[in-house]
Amino acid sequence: MGQESFVPDWGFAVLGFLGVCLLLLVVLSPIAVVRNQRSRTAAAASGIRIEGVRATKSLKVRIGSEALREEIRSIVNGQKQFSRVEDAPGGLDVYVRGNFWTWGEVIEVRFPETSEGAEICTICRPRLSTTLADYGQCGSDLS
8 A cells, every 4th residue: 555645746836936036036137226227327317207007208408299109100200119190189109019028118208399399208108007117118219
């Protein structure tokens, strides 16, 4: 008569899976923290203000809003990191594709007319409103 094992057959697979998850957590957490700090430092040097998972930046340009709208559209259509651009009241919404760190972002570009041209006000936020950490991705997208 053989002795019955204390751990069921599927138990070793579950323990192995939990061990791999713990190992990934231990390895990836410091990488995410360093990436977040590096992105925030670079964003601050570029004049980008980061509050939680939102990043904002404003600047003035000497061209009209229609020319600015067309320029933004040509930039978005020429780069793979952006998925699409949509008209919005007072500006454009630019959608950034997701990557390893996030599900994607929305860059809200607003440009009210001034006497000297347009002032560009940008806000970058995660597509998912439940996002608690973006690992500095919004600041990187505005850089």
